[in-house]
Amino acid sequence: MVLNPVISKLSGKLVVLASSSPRRLEILTNVKHLKTPDIVIGADTIVTIDGLILEKPRDKQDAYRMLSRLSGKEHSVCTGVAIVLYEETEYQTIDFYEETRVKFADLSETMLWDYIDSGEPMDKAGGYGIQALGGMLVEYIHGDFLNVVGFPLNRFCKQLDLLFNPELASNEVVHTDVRSGSAVPPVTSRGPMNLVIEKVHTDDLKRIIELMDGFKASKALFTASKMRVFDLLQKRPGLEGAEVARGLQASLKGTLCLLEACVSLGLLERKQGGVYENSRLSQRFLVSDSPSSLLGYMAHSDETVWKLFSHLETSVREGTNLQAKVSAQTTNDLFQVMYSDDERKLRFMKAMHGIAEVAGPAVITAFDLSRFKTACDLGGCTGSMAHGLAKAYPRMSVTVYDLPSVVELSGTFCPPGLDNRVSFVAGDFFKDRLPKADLYILARILHDWTDDKVHALLSKISDACTPGCGLLVSEIFLDRDRTGPSQGLLQALGLGPGKQRSAGEYGALLESHGFTVSHIAHTDSLLDALLCIKD
Numbered sequence: 001m002v003l004n005p006v007i008s009k010l011s012g013k014l015v016v017l018a019s020s021s022p023r024r025l026e027i028l029t030n031v032k033h034l035k036t037p038d039i040v041i042g043a044d045t046i047v048t049i050d051g052l053i054l055e056k057p058r059d060k061q062d063a064y065r066m067l068s069r070l071s072g073k074e075h076s077v078c079t080g081v082a083i084v085l086y087e088e089t090e091y092q093t094i095d096f097y098e099e100t101r102v103k104f105a106d107l108s109e110t111m112l113w114d115y116i117d118s119g120e121p122m123d124k125a126g127g128y129g130i131q132a133l134g135g136m137l138v139e140y141i142h143g144d145f146l147n148v149v150g151f152p153l154n155r156f157c158k159q160l161d162l163l164f165n166p167e168l169a170s171n172e173v174v175h176t177d178v179r180s181g182s183a184v185p186p187v188t189s190r191g192p193m194n195l196v197i198e199k200v201h202t203d204d205l206k207r208i209i210e211l212m213d214g215f216k217a218s219k220a221l222f223t224a225s226k227m228r229v230f231d232l233l234q235k236r237p238g239l240e241g242a243e244v245a246r247g248l249q250a251s252l253k254g255t256l257c258l259l260e261a262c263v264s265l266g267l268l269e270r271k272q273g274g275v276y277e278n279s280r281l282s283q284r285f286l287v288s289d290s291p292s293s294l295l296g297y298m299a300h301s302d303e304t305v306w307k308l309f310s311h312l313e314t315s316v317r318e319g320t321n322l323q324a325k326v327s328a329q330t331t332n333d334l335f336q337v338m339y340s341d342d343e344r345k346l347r348f349m350k351a352m353h354g355i356a357e358v359a360g361p362a363v364i365t366a367f368d369l370s371r372f373k374t375a376c377d378l379g380g381c382t383g384s385m386a387h388g389l390a391k392a393y394p395r396m397s398v399t400v401y402d403l404p405s406v407v408e409l410s411g412t413f414c415p416p417g418l419d420n421r422v423s424f425v426a427g428d429f430f431k432d433r434l435p436k437a438d439l440y441i442l443a444r445i446l447h448d449w450t451d452d453k454v455h456a457l458l459s460k461i462s463d464a465c466t467p468g469c470g471l472l473v474s475e476i477f478l479d480r481d482r483t484g485p486s487q488g489l490l491q492a493l494g495l496g497p498g499k500q501r502s503a504g505e506y507g508a509l510l511e512s513h514g515f516t517v518s519h520i521a522h523t524d525s526l527l528d529a530l531l532c533i534k535d
């Protein structure tokens with residue numbers, strides 16, 4: 001096909017590219033000169049692999065997750081394009097998508113991080129740009145190269161050809177939607193230019209509103225969880241709104257609003273006949289008897305964290321920690337504050353248990369720990385991680401070490417059958433002698449403490465270790481430049497005296513106590529992990 005005659009159909013017309021992508025703008029402006037307003041072209045590109053859609057990475061960690069998922073595999077790049085053509089009082093829409101298969105080479109950690117640190121992945125679907133540095137990640141492609149860059153020019157021209165030369169239309173399937181101005185009067189009365197909402201603006205607007213409304217979504221989730229909406233619908237799927245209201249002993253109007261909000265958030269589904277069912281998400285995380293239930297974490301977030309965050313401004317202004325703000329206690333030990341109330345303590349333990357059950361398996365299996373025969377999980381709380389370790393490593397015995405008031409309640413969380421290899425020891429890891437072990441674990445411990453306290457604890461662990469002993473640290477690792485992940489940076493806002501750190505910062509602390517970092521794993525789960533060995 002000779003492209004130029006087709007594309008020249010656009011000259012003399014003002015074409016609005018409804019996309020913020022500079023790459024699409026470049027592809028289109030290279031082939032035509034834009035003048036009068038008649039056509040809007042919208043396009044968006046996604047990358048898909050193993051049934052997952054990868055859009056633009058939120059932050060470096062997200063880019064890392066995407067690129068390591070793509071490493072060594074073939075994936076699809078799909079660009080959807082919509083062309084809206086205005087002619088007098090009518091407009092016509094054509095939409096299509098183009099798919100290109102791309103195979104990535106096996107990427108080393110260094111290559112991945114060098115590429116992420118170049119900053120290139122951040123505004124690109126799938127986290128790479130094939131036209132620039134990202135080209136070095138690619139082994140081969142099948143299909144249109146420009147489609148991977150962001151705009152399938154060849155297919156676009158074919159569609160224009162069909163549009164301007166309909167007599168040449170082949171059997172190709174084109175979705176065309178012609179509407180008359182009289183059918184949609186408000187549209188035509190405003191004129192075509194008013195219809196052009198730049199995608200960049202709508203995306204930005206959506207993002208900012210989403211952030212502003214974040215608290216409403218959280219509170220709707222907390223409330224539905226607290227009122228056991230998901231448990232009710234798990235037991236009795238397919239209830240109507242009025243039946244749910246009766247089951248919850250709540251008002252019909254309020255219940256319907258809550259159910260509809262939950263549908264919009266993907267927590268519930270409304271089926272034919274207007275009945276409600278749990279979505280996959282709520283079946284997995286919001287039902288009490290699910291093994292991955294996060295209801296405990298939800299209650300802690302609602303009852304404790306939510307209240308703390310209502311003091312955020314004061315804490316930022318005064319530099320005080322949020323815990324101290326609400327409790328009026330002078331101690332810097334947030335656990336003394338947290339555990340001063342039994343109900344709050346149990347809620348906290350349930351929260352820790354829920355997260356450990358969900359995120360623990362990725363940490364436990366991030367490295368081969370089979371050479372360690374005894375482990376001690378310092379601050380191991382309910383023993384969730386310890387039971388996971390004992391299950392994953394059948395020759396390992398694990399001691400859970402935590403404060404006496406925690407150990408006295410941890411029995412209620414124990415799964416049956418494994419108790420002989422998991423034991424609990426009560427003590428204070430800053431003051432008391434640590435149990436002997438080949439492997440020590442600090443899961444979500446160090447972020448709660450200042451550097452001084454971290455040094456004190458690491459020094460005790462180092463003294464308890466013989467050469468070859470391991471220490472596994474699991475935390476949310478911040479990116480090297482502290483620009484993400486936001487989950488870690490938001491957690492830092494609610495911390496007491498503690499601090500979020502990068503893997504490099506943890507490594508430096510550990511090395512100052514005679515440990516050598518052996519492996520770092522950025523898991524796809526909530527927590528990352530670092531394994532180091534005593535010199």
Ligand SMILES: C[S@@+](CC[C@H](N)C(=O)[O-])C[C@H]1O[C@@H](n2cnc3c(N)ncnc32)[C@H](O)[C@@H]1O
Pocket residue numbers: 335352353355356378379380381382385401402403406427428429430442443444445448
């Ligand atoms: C944030 S939680 C993490 C729990 C668990 N490691 C996990 O990942 O689910 C911190 C734990 O450290 C324990 N802890 C705090 N101070 C302690 C101390 N001085 N000695 C022993 N354990 C302590 C707390 O009781 C709590 O269980």
